[in-house]
Amino acid sequence: MTDETIAGSADATLSSRELERLRAELDRVDAELRDRLAERIACCVKIAQVKREYGVPMMQPHRIGIVQERAAGFADRNGIDRDFMRRFYDLIIAETCRVEDLVIGAAGGSE
Template sequence: MPEAPAPAVGIEELRARLDRVDEQFLDRLRERIDICVQIAHHKREHDIPMMQPHRIGIVQERAARFGSENGIDQNFLRALYDLVIAETCRVEDLVIGGPA
């Protein structure tokens, strides 16, 4: 009985690649939150309201467009961004309402 050809890439290598992508993803998420903190400081210093609904719409639409262009479910990306935006709004609230 002939042996099956060895896979070009093993499961452990694929998982290691996935782990690296996850680390980059989390680093970018942290960077995004850090930038939102800077935005919150700017909003506080310039008396700009925390909520900017038009901006949220722009971010959501950009994510949906990315999904459409890259074969990623748009509803998934909208839900993901709902979570990300909720967290960044929470953080901005803390900064804006906190001590100067």
């Protein structure tokens, strides 16, 4: 082995170890992200149950506006792409509306 190949192999070991460490960190963050997502959906189910019980109208469009505005502000402060953040919450809100519909038992849309 030349000095160069030894150095190269040391580099490869170093980068593998570093990547392994970062991927373990990513897996931990992902587990928490999934837990929060499940918690969010569970919270919306509870909201839907209260709405059903008391006959409160299903959707409050101004709440969606608040959630999206907060998300946009957060994106700006944290260097996250605004469009991605909007699509991220569009997806989550659409799913929670769908789940709320199921809980409330409405066959109609969630406008």
